[in-house]
Amino acid sequence: MNQFTSIQSPLSVSQTMKLVLLALLPGTLVFTYLNGWGAIINIVLSVISALIFEAVAQKLRSRTITTALSDFSAVVTAILIALCLPPLIPWWIPVLATGFSILLAKHAFGGIGNNIFNPAMVGYAIVLISFPADLSLWLQQPVGGSVSFNEAIGAVFRGGLTVLPNWDVLTGATALDQHRTLVLQDSALAEIESQTKGLFAVANSEWLNLAYLVGGLWMFKKRVINWHIPVSFLGTLLLAMALHKLLSDSPLSLSVNLFGGATMLGAFFIATDPVSAAASVRGRIIFGAMTGLLVYLIRVYGAYPDSIAFAILLANCTVPAIDRLDIWLNRPGNGQ
Amino acid sequence: MPDTQxxxxxxxxxxxxxxxxxxxEIEVAPLPAIAHIPVDAKSEISVSVGDTVLTGQPVTTCNDQIVANHASVSGRVISITQNTVSIQSDQLDTPYLCKVQSLHNKNDYQQLFRSMGLVGLGGAAFPVDKKLNSLEPTTLLINAAECDPAIYCDEALMQERSAKVIQGIEIAIVASGAKKCIIGIEDNKSKALEQMKAHLPDHMKLICVPAIYPSGAEKTLLRLCTGKTGALKENDTICFNVATCYAMYQAVSKSRPLISRIVTIVxxxxxxxxxxxxxxPVKELLTPLERSTSVVCGGRMMGRVxxxxxxxxxxxxxxxxxxxxxxxxxxxxxxxxxxEVCPESLLPQHLYWHATTPDTAKLxxxxxxxxxxxxxxxxxxxxHIPLAGLFNSAKRTIEKEETEQHKAALAKYRYEKHLARQSEKTVRQRKQLDSKTEILKTTNADNEAKKALIAKALQRKKNKRAVETDKKSDRDSTL
Structure with missing residues (x-):
């Protein structure tokens, strides 16, 4: 008998995280379809190690272990990392990534609510820089499923994809990789597009991005996320490309930019992490725009084919400045 | 039809x-067996234990700071503490006859409201006469929007007694001297709105405001009705709740002091x-309470346990x-x-960060x-962070800091003045001494001027001693 229940009570952190997990489901299924058993192994490894690291960190910080594990934020972080990693990498890479993410990016900064960098992206960026060779080997999509479970387990626990006898036949470039290679070979954009064309955008990754988009829109409908960051992120990404095309010629096509790489995952699931984004509405719009611009710049001029992780970490660095700027520009309490 | 709405x-x-x-509908609660009249600790209690009192009889005297309090039932005073006067009811409810006062000017109204114990009934209980005395308003804003989504007492009052409420508003206009009167009512109170419209005279303007909490906060209501921002005082506006206006009507027309009010019970x-x-006692109004149940007064949003x-x-x-x-x-x-929900367009997430310290400059x-x-x-x-409570305590801390700073500044100012006076005194004494030495140097020993000076000094010394002995003997005699 609580008179306070008629106020629609806000989603608690653990409810929010459960909804995020549900929203990630379609993307996870498509990712697993494209990459086979390796994807599942990565997810399982990441989630288990994340829970262990979370428990260890709580113990070290003399906090109750159960409350921290029950808020599901560690699970979300682990799955986001697993969705960035290629299949059939040595087992210690996902473990290391979640370790850096939970212990360094999250708990060393004071736990949930105090991390200034997006934990999942810190973990991923560290292993991406440390093991570039392992992290650039993707299976041909969607034949990733043709690797049997036993082969996959063997590869993961005996040093990665290269232990398989026919590994060079199995690997293939992702859409963004292929695009990048063709651009470096000075192919015409029309030719590139025809080679990478899928049903409506770029082959394979279009379905992955579509699944993330569906999950993202569902989260928006459920009021788990606000429109500010995804809209300003995607808007700026498109605007940057349009300007580039007007002024000279952008090497990226619209379909690759929107449906290649991890665009939708970044826009709806990663950049929207409230803790490491700017705190106010206006600030979040600036933050989204900053991320979108950085994604575009790194995709076009950077050394890595995709750039979501670096763009978000760089934008995280600007958050205190964005917050200050927002307070300074729009004096709070002016009644507007 | 004039543009009333x-x-x-x-x-x-x-x-x-x-x-x-x-x-x-509004129900009348049965008379309490014992009424515990809350009184201000600073007020002067005019009854004593054992006295028989009548309904409406003043139990405390009023002054320009405190309004009077009245016996809400007739019966016998059984105990008096610093904060309450308890009256055992005789269940007869015999009324006390207040003498009718003639009302000629604003002061008469203020005097009447003070003696009738009128305070704002919206929740803050600020004395009505003090509010009237604080400024010469041009606009009278009537708060007919409920101050909390779980409170319905004003709505019920307007539905059933709108004619009397309107008469009370008329009295408020006269008492405040305002030229314009605006009534702000929430748009989901259709029955109350209808009733108010039916009795509305031409010179009052009824404005519908959205039924979104906190439309009933006076600052928010002012902005909704007039578009003006800032505090009421800055806009020469005075605000009364409809229940307060009804109490004014009771006081002026019926000579009935404030001894009852409408309470919403959820x-x-x-x-x-x-x-x-x-x-x-709250217990008499409720079904038997469990121990774990908390009683909250003042609404769902801002209430306190x-x-x-x-x-x-x-x-x-x-x-x-x-x-x-x-x-x-x-x-x-x-x-x-x-x-997103802050009606004042503040940034509570940043405020929270700085309120925990608290960082005065940032706040x-x-x-x-x-x-x-x-x-x-x-x-x-x-x-589930109790933000409003944190902001309240941060405000208190800052207030305290400011008073202390003010005190310190005052002390510093006094000390500096003291030092300045001291140095001035030293300089003056030095000058006098110098001039005396000068005279001594330039004149002979048998010089008349010198002799006169010495005689003067001796005389001064003598006088001083005489005064001191006087004082001493005084002290001795008093001892």
Whole structure:
């Protein structure tokens, strides 16, 4: 008998995280379809190690272990990392990534609510820089499923994809990789597009991005996320490309930019992490725009084919400045 | 038809919409067995234990700071403490005949309201006469928007007694001397709106405001009705609640002091509006309470938990019950939900960060002083952080700091003045001494001037000694 229940009570952190997990489901299924058993192994490894690291960190910080594990934020972080990693990498890479993410990016900064960098992206960026060779080997999509479970387990626990006898036949470039290679070979954009064309955008990754988009829109409908960051992120990404095309010629096509790489995952699931984004509405719009611009710049001029992780970490660095700027520009309490 | 009802053209961002619950007619609560009349600790109690009092008889005297309090039932005074006068009711409710006062000017009204014990019935219980005395308003704003989504007492009052409310507003216009009168009413109170419209004279303007909490906060209401921002005082506006206006009507037309008020009681999602005598124990109005049940007075959003032995006082606009299950606060995740509902366009997420320290300069930059503590941010916080409470305590800390700083500055100013006086004195003495030495040097020993000086000095010394002995003998004699 609580008179306070008629106020629609806000989603608690653990409810929010459960909804995020549900929203990630379609993307996870498509990712697993494209990459086979390796994807599942990565997810399982990441989630288990994340829970262990979370428990260890709580113990070290003399906090109750159960409350921290029950808020599901560690699970979300682990799955986001697993969705960035290629299949059939040595087992210690996902473990290391979640370790850096939970212990360094999250708990060393004071736990949930105090991390200034997006934990999942810190973990991923560290292993991406440390093991570039392992992290650039993707299976041909969607034949990733043709690797049997036993082969996959063997590869993961005996040093990665290269232990398989026919590994060079199995690997293939992702859409963004292929695009990048063709651009470096000075192919015409029309030719590139025809080679990478899928049903409506770029082959394979279009379905992955579509699944993330569906999950993202569902989260928006459920009021788990606000429109500010995804809209300003995607808007700026498109605007940057349009300007580039007007002024000279952008090497990226619209379909690759929107449906290649991890665009939708970044826009709806990663950049929207409230803790490491700017705190106010206006600030979040600036933050989204900053991320979108950085994604575009790194995709076009950077050394890595995709750039979501670096763009978000760089934008995280600007958050205190964005917050200050927002307070300074729009004096709070002016009644507007 | 004159333009008496205009839809509001101004809007306020933020706020919360909460579905209202249905409620019935105003019921009159039975007289309490013992009424515990709350009195101000500073006021002078004019009855003593054993006295027989009549309903409406003053039990305290009033002055320009405190209004009078009255016996809400007839009976015998059984105990007096610093804060309460308890009266055992004889259940006869014999009225006390107040002498009718003639009202000629504003002062007469203020005097009457003071002696009738009138305070603002919206919840703050600020003395009406003090409010009237504080400024010469051009606009009278009548708050007909309920101050909390779980309170229905004003709505019920307007539905049933709108003619008397309007007469009370007329009195408020005369008493305040305002030239313009605006009534702000929430647009979901259709029955109350109809009743008010039916009795509305031409010179009052009724404005519908959206039924979004906190439309009933006076600052928000002013902005919704007139588009003006800032405090009421800055806009030469005075604001009274409809229940206060009804009390004015009772005081002026019926010579009835403030001895009862309408209280909304929400119990098991059932809403009742009771006309309750001041001093009635809350327990008598409710079904038997469990121990774990908390009694909340003042509404769902800004209410505070009181003990189960609480008695209805002039500010008790509602009584809610709830079992205490407020979840523990978890860290802020900077989601910004609080910012979206803040009616004052503040940034509660930043305020929270600086209020925990508290960092005075940053809080002032973020306009903490504009926070009306409506509690919208609390209601939407996914981490269940009691933001409004934190902001309140941060305000208190800053206030304290400021008083101390002011005190320190004053002390410093005094000390500096003291030092300046001292050095001035030294310089003056030095000058006198120098001039004397000069005279001594330039004149001979047998010089008349020198002799005169010495004689003068001796005389001074003698006088001083005489005074001192006098003083000493005085002291001795007193000892």
């Amino acid at each position: 205009a839809h509001q053209q101004h809007s306020v961002r933020g706020g919360l919409y909460i579905d209202p619950l249905p409620f019935g 119990e098991n999602a059932r809403v009742r509006n009771l006309e309750v005598r001041i001093g009635t 009181v003990t189960q032995d609480h008695c209805v006082d002039k500010r008790t606009n509602s009584i809610l019950l709830h079992t205490d299950n407020h979840p523990a606060a978890t860290p802020c995740i900077r989601c910004g939900a609080c910012e 002032q930059e973020l306009k903490l002083d504009q926070c009306i503590e409506c509690g919208c941010c609390d209601a939407v916080c996914p981490s």
